[in-house]
Amino acid sequence: MTTRPRPSRWPLTGSRAPLHLLLGCVAGALTLLGAGHVAATEVVDPDIALAFGALIACGELARMMMPGNREVAPISTAAALGYAMLLDVEGRPAGHGALQVIAVMAIGMIAGALPHLAVGRPPQAAAMARRLVAGALVALAYRPLATPLYASTGHGHPDGEWWLVLATMVVLVAAMLLVDVLIAAVLRAERVRTALAVAVRDELRMAGPLGAAVGASGTLLALASHGMGLVALLVFAAPLLVTQVAFRKYAGIRATYLQTVRALARVPEVGGYVDHGHSRRVSRLSVAVGRELGMSEPELLELEYAALMHDIGQLSLADPIPGGATVFTDQEQARRIAELGAEVIRKTGVLDRVAEIVRLQSDPPGPAVPRASRIIKAANAYDDLVGSSSDRDRAAAALDRLRAGCGEEYDPEVVEAMASVLARKRRR
Amino acid sequence: MRELPWPAKVYIVVLVTAAAVLIGRAFLTGGGLGGPDWRTLVVLALLFLVCESVPTLLNVEQTAISVSFSAVLAAAVLVGPLGAALVGAVAVLSVRPGLPPVKRLFNGAQFAVCGLAAGETYRLVGGQQGLPVERFADLIVPYAAATGVFVALNILLVGVMLRLASVVRGDEVPLRDTARLLASYLGYATIGLLIVGLWATVQSISAVLVLVPVFIARWAFGQYRAQERAYEATMAALCQAVETKDYYTRGHCTRVSKASTMIAEEIGMGPERLRAIRYAGMLHDVGKLGVPTKVLQKEGALTEEEYAAIQLHPMRGLEIVKGIDFLDEAFAGIMHHHERHDGKGYPMGLAGDEIPEFARIIAVADAFDSMTSDRSYRKAKSPEAAIEELRKNAGTQFDPYLVDAFITAVRRDGWDPPGRPPDPPAGHPTTVMKDHDDPTTPIQVAADR
Numbered sequence: 001m002t003t004r005p006r007p008s009r010w011p012l013t014g015s016r017a018p019l020h021l022l023l024g025c026v027a028g029a030l031t032l033l034g035a036g037h038v039a040a041t042e043v044v045d046p047d048i049a050l051a052f053g054a055l056i057a058c059g060e061l062a063r064m065m066m067p068g069n070r071e072v073a074p075i076s077t078a079a080a081l082g083y084a085m086l087l088d089v090e091g092r093p094a095g096h097g098a099l100q101v102i103a104v105m106a107i108g109m110i111a112g113a114l115p116h117l118a119v120g121r122p123p124q125a126a127a128m129a130r131r132l133v134a135g136a137l138v139a140l141a142y143r144p145l146a147t148p149l150y151a152s153t154g155h156g157h158p159d160g161e162w163w164l165v166l167a168t169m170v171v172l173v174a175a176m177l178l179v180d181v182l183i184a185a186v187l188r189a190e191r192v193r194t195a196l197a198v199a200v201r202d203e204l205r206m207a208g209p210l211g212a213a214v215g216a217s218g219t220l221l222a223l224a225s226h227g228m229g230l231v232a233l234l235v236f237a238a239p240l241l242v243t244q245v246a247f248r249k250y251a252g253i254r255a256t257y258l259q260t261v262r263a264l265a266r267v268p269e270v271g272g273y274v275d276h277g278h279s280r281r282v283s284r285l286s287v288a289v290g291r292e293l294g295m296s297e298p299e300l301l302e303l304e305y306a307a308l309m310h311d312i313g314q315l316s317l318a319d320p321i322p323g324g325a326t327v328f329t330d331q332e333q334a335r336r337i338a339e340l341g342a343e344v345i346r347k348t349g350v351l352d353r354v355a356e357i358v359r360l361q362s363d364p365p366g367p368a369v370p371r372a373s374r375i376i377k378a379a380n381a382y383d384d385l386v387g388s389s390s391d392r393d394r395a396a397a398a399l400d401r402l403r404a405g406c407g408e409e410y411d412p413e414v415v416e417a418m419a420s421v422l423a424r425k426r427r428r
Numbered sequence: 429m430r431e432l433p434w435p436a437k438v439y440i441v442v443l444v445t446a447a448a449v450l451i452g453r454a455f456l457t458g459g460g461l462g463g464p465d466w467r468t469l470v471v472l473a474l475l476f477l478v479c480e481s482v483p484t485l486l487n488v489e490q491t492a493i494s495v496s497f498s499a500v501l502a503a504a505v506l507v508g509p510l511g512a513a514l515v516g517a518v519a520v521l522s523v524r525p526g527l528p529p530v531k532r533l534f535n536g537a538q539f540a541v542c543g544l545a546a547g548e549t550y551r552l553v554g555g556q557q558g559l560p561v562e563r564f565a566d567l568i569v570p571y572a573a574a575t576g577v578f579v580a581l582n583i584l585l586v587g588v589m590l591r592l593a594s595v596v597r598g599d600e601v602p603l604r605d606t607a608r609l610l611a612s613y614l615g616y617a618t619i620g621l622l623i624v625g626l627w628a629t630v631q632s633i634s635a636v637l638v639l640v641p642v643f644i645a646r647w648a649f650g651q652y653r654a655q656e657r658a659y660e661a662t663m664a665a666l667c668q669a670v671e672t673k674d675y676y677t678r679g680h681c682t683r684v685s686k687a688s689t690m691i692a693e694e695i696g697m698g699p700e701r702l703r704a705i706r707y708a709g710m711l712h713d714v715g716k717l718g719v720p721t722k723v724l725q726k727e728g729a730l731t732e733e734e735y736a737a738i739q740l741h742p743m744r745g746l747e748i749v750k751g752i753d754f755l756d757e758a759f760a761g762i763m764h765h766h767e768r769h770d771g772k773g774y775p776m777g778l779a780g781d782e783i784p785e786f787a788r789i790i791a792v793a794d795a796f797d798s799m800t801s802d803r804s805y806r807k808a809k810s811p812e813a814a815i816e817e818l819r820k821n822a823g824t825q826f827d828p829y830l831v832d833a834f835i836t837a838v839r840r841d842g843w844d845p846p847g848r849p850p851d852p853p854a855g856h857p858t859t860v861m862k863d864h865d866d867p868t869t870p871i872q873v874a875a876d877r
Contacts, residue, residue: 090564166633209644216640220626223637227628228564235625238618239641246648252753253655259752260659264666264714266748271717315669315717347665350658 019190020126023183027129030136034103044096045089051230052083053108055237060112062244063123067254068206068297070184071127074214074244075237076112080105080135081176081218082225082236085142085169087150090229094146101139105132126187134180138172162223169222173215181207193424195294202297213243258304265308273314277388283307285379285418290372292417303372306345306357310376313341313358334362365411374411378402378418381410395422432530436592440534443585447517447537450544454510465507468627472506473518475499475623475635480519480535497578497613498620499635500543504574505567505624508557509547516543538585546578564625571624575617579610660706667710670717679846680797685709687793687834688786690841694833701757705786708758712765712790715745739774742766761786765794768825780827788827792818792834795826800845811843 043049059076066072084101086094109132113123149168154160184207185199194202217240224232265279286307290300314337342359345351360373361380385398399419406412432440476499496519504512516539520532551557553570619638626634667681688709692702730738746763764778764787771779799814809817815835822828 209647213641213644216637220622220637220641223634224622224625228625231564231568232622232625235618235621238615239622239638239645242615243641243645243648246645246652250648250652250655253652253659256753257655257659257662260663260749261666263749263751264663264670267666267670267714267717270715270744270748309666312666312669344665344669347668348658348662349665350661 017190019186023126023129023133023187027132030102030132031106034099034101034106037097037099038103044100045092045094048086048089048094048230049083049096049100049104051233052079052086053104053111055079055233056083056105056108057112060109060123061115063112063116064244064248064251065255066206066210066247066251068202070206071124072207072210072247073112073131074210074217074247075240076109077131077135078214078217078221078236078240079108079233080131081138081173081215082221082233084135084139085172085218085222086225087146087153087165087222089225090227093150093155096143098136098139098143101143102132102136105135105139130180130183130187133183134176137179138176141175142168142172166219166223169219173219177207177211177215180211192291194291198294198296206297210243210247213240217243258301261305261308265312268311268314271315274311275383275387278383279308279311281388282310282376282379282383285382285421286372286375288421289375289379289414289417292421293371293375293413295371299372302351302354302357303375305351305354306361306372307376307379309341309345309354310358310361310380311337311341312344313337313339316340316344331362338362364409365407365414371411371414374414378410378414381405382418392426395426432593436589439589439592440530440537443541444533444537447513447540447544451510451513451517451540454513454544465511468506469503469511469514471635472499472503472511472515472623475639476515476518477521478639496539497582498616498623500539501546501571501575501578501617501620502623502627504543504547504550504578505557505571505620506627509544509551512543512547513540514543516540534589538582538589541585542578542581545581546574549577550574567624568621571617571621575613575620579613579617583609663707663710667714670714677801680801681710681713683797683801683846684712684790684793687796687843688789690837691789691792691830691834694837695830701755704755704758705761705789707754708761708786709790709793711749711758712745712762712794713741714748714762715741715743717744739766742775757784757786760784761790763787765790767791769822769827770824773825783827788830792826792830795821796834797846800843802846808845811838811845 056076056079059073059079062075063071063073080101083104084098086096088094109128113128116123145168149165152160152164153162181200181203185196185203188194188203189196189199217236221232221236224236228235262280262283265283268274269276269278283304287300287304290303295303338359338361342355345355345358357370357372357376360369361376363369363373363377365374365377381402382398385401386395389395399415399422402410402415402418406415476496479496479499500512500516503515517536519539520536550570550573553573556567619642622638623634626637664682668678670681685706686709689702689706692705697705742763742765746759749762750759761784764773764776764783767773767776767778767783767787768791769780769783769788771777773783796814796818799809799817800811802808815838818826818831818834822831
């Protein structure tokens with residue numbers, strides 16, 4: 001048996017992404033500006049620039065993927081922040097300008113991305129551009145203030161006050177994190193077609209903790225260089241490395257979890273109880289519809305799990321219904337499969353809400369039925385009617401049939417969302 | 429808490445007395461502490477308390493160490509031996525819930541002694557006490573020496589305590605855990621260094637700044653643990669669902685997973701591979717559903733075609749799980765768990781060392797659980813009898829080395845056989861199937877074609 005090649009991420013809008021293009025242009029322009037500046041003038045404090053550039057490259061090399069296909073490089077970002085906000089290194093004032101920071105960042109990031117490229121793992125261009133722009137913003141805002149701020153500490157005098165410096169750093173880092181979340185949300189909204197408000201909330205939830213750790217580490221690095229010199233770069237890497245390991249493990253288990261549920265959801269298919277690829281198609285369509293309806297990422301994850309496992313109850317039946325719990329099955333049978341499936345999922349002890357969604361998947365829409373269940377009911381019916389076929393007439397007929405059942409069988413809102421998702425898919 | 433044996437009590441009394449005497453002596457000879465020193469001390473002590481009260485997850489079961497240790501080391505540099513001892517002694521006040529007073533007392537005394545020793549070492553090796561004003565790099569060698577003394581003394585004092593309280597036997601802490609413990613000590617030591625380095629600029633705030641990434645890391649580890657638990661529970665539940673096809677094989681996957689892990693631990697596999705084999709053991713029979721029920725239910729000998737259908741199930745299993753990001757070894761384990769040591773197994777007829785290690789392990793675990801479980805057509809064997817059977821087939825069906833490892837592990841840790849299942853409830857599918865995993869009732873294939 002062969003598996004079909006994975007279609008390119010379905011709910012995405014393809015190449016028409018003006019905001020992605022804009023971000024890319026900004027990042028490119030910044031890189032050129034920085035590189036031009038460095039080429040035209042002399043590099044200030046080349047040893048410091050080299051040390052930070054190397055750390056940025058290492059961080060880029062150790063980039064990782066967070067849940068939701070988000071590429072991050074915490075060490076690289078923290079190092080860039082540290083370099084942008086550096087005041088002095090063991091009493092030697094740092095005289096570099098914002099453009100030099102941008103150049104060091106760009107060169108370090110490219111150097112760190114090269115080994116990945118060599119083995120065929122290109123970085124996400126948008127994520128990389130975002131990192132560059134975020135660092136550049138801090139550099140542009142902070143570098144002009146560097147000299148007066150350093151003066152406020154008594155030029156690094158042991159009895160000098162650093163509170164003003166710290167406050168400036170914290171404010172700038174917080175602003176940078178907010179802008180970064182906003183850019184990420186705008187890009188995500190464009191890429192996966194979700195509402196901007198929902199995207200902002202999702203990004204805040206996903207990027208919040210890691211962003212705080214990165215911001216604190218960047219501040220730490222800039223401050224520690226005063227007392228510790230470039231040793232700070234080595235020492236500071238420890239707490240951030242621990243953080244990175246923790247997040248990497250977390251992201252890893254999240255990915256494996258999803259893959260495993262996807263894989264095991266195919267058991268009824270391999271057993272011949274359900275049409276091949278059914279659960280996967282239903283889950284894709286359900287998630288696209290859920291997104292269209294403005295569901296947040298945690299809700300979408302539950303929806304995806306429930307959609308993947310909606311036929312798992314088949315396994316508990318003595319005599320499986322050939323073809324699964326389809327629109328052609330009678331209501332009693334369908335409800336029984338839903339109950340049995342929910343029972344299996346409830347046994348996990350952690351997916352209670354998913355179990356509830358599965359339990360109510362065959363019920364007619366009502367106030368007690370979660371939206372996710374209504375989506376699965378409609379998506380399941382659609383896939384039963386259309387299957388893996390790409391025949392337009394068949395798809396249109398299926399949609400008409402769902403529309404005819406609106407109100408009694410299917411939720412009209414869900415069916416309309418599905419219609420627009422399908423229409424968009426067809427246009428491409 | 430259990431009553432401590434008397435040597436442990438004596439030990440605690442001696443340690444507490446030693447700590448008190450040492451601190452007192454340091455006060456008298458060192459001439460006390462100045463005002464700024466006290467301010468520094470209060471901040472570090474608070475930091476210590478916060479960290480001590482929330483021990484990180486980066487620990488080995490019984491020997492919880494936490495970031496608190498870095499506060500003591502920072503005090504050794506900034507305030508000196510007495511300061512380090514006082515910060516360490518604060519452990520007595522730890523607000524960790526449920527910590528018995530005896531333990532608090534021990535922790536306080538232990539940390540105080542270690543802190544004092546670290547501070548003295550730092551001084552002896554030529555470390556500058558107070559804020560680093562000259563070259564920071566000069567501070568690193570004395571600091572490293574102080575850390576070394578602290579860690580060594582800490583391990584010694586706690587080790588003796590654990591031994592006296594007979595919580596662990598000396599040979600029970602494996603080498604790998606010790607290595608991990610040392611690595612986390614090193615990590616925390618650098619955090620202490622970072623606090624010292626930051627003290628020159630933002631003093632007390634430096635403690636907070638350092639804590640932000642550490643606590644976020646801790647939070648992320650917590651999330652990771654929670655996800656991992658959820659994941660394993662989900663996998664177990666789904667595998668059980670696959671098994672409900674046959675009432676009598678309930679819990680088979682979890683038990684095979686457990687037995688495989690026992691063997692893997694016995695032969696000294698690393699944590700990554702241990703996790704992989706736990707998952708592989710859980711998923712090894714997931715392809716069984718692809719075998720037509722009528723073949724599984726058939727009484728008597730199978731035809732060549734039917735046997736071929738059975739032989740396919742490891743491949744079906746592999747096909748299902750191949751989208752999961754496991755170690756490749758886990759896939760090999762699922763694919764080849766019905767190979768035999770003498771090369772007469774399926775699906776590829778590999779022999780001896782050609783069979784992937786994971787598959788050889790799962791084969792032993794699989795057969796053992798199958799023999800010690802009830803089947804509709806026979807009763808379960810006792811673990812002893814099943815072990816005998818494994819021995820008899822070692823070298824033909826099983827890898828003898830792994831059989832020995834399993835027997836050692838079962839002898840030491842015991843084995844819970846699944847117990848008699850109650851009679852199947854009415855209406856529940858009770859597929860009467862010949863167990864393809866059981867070495868005592870091999871599948872018979874009709875010889876004629």
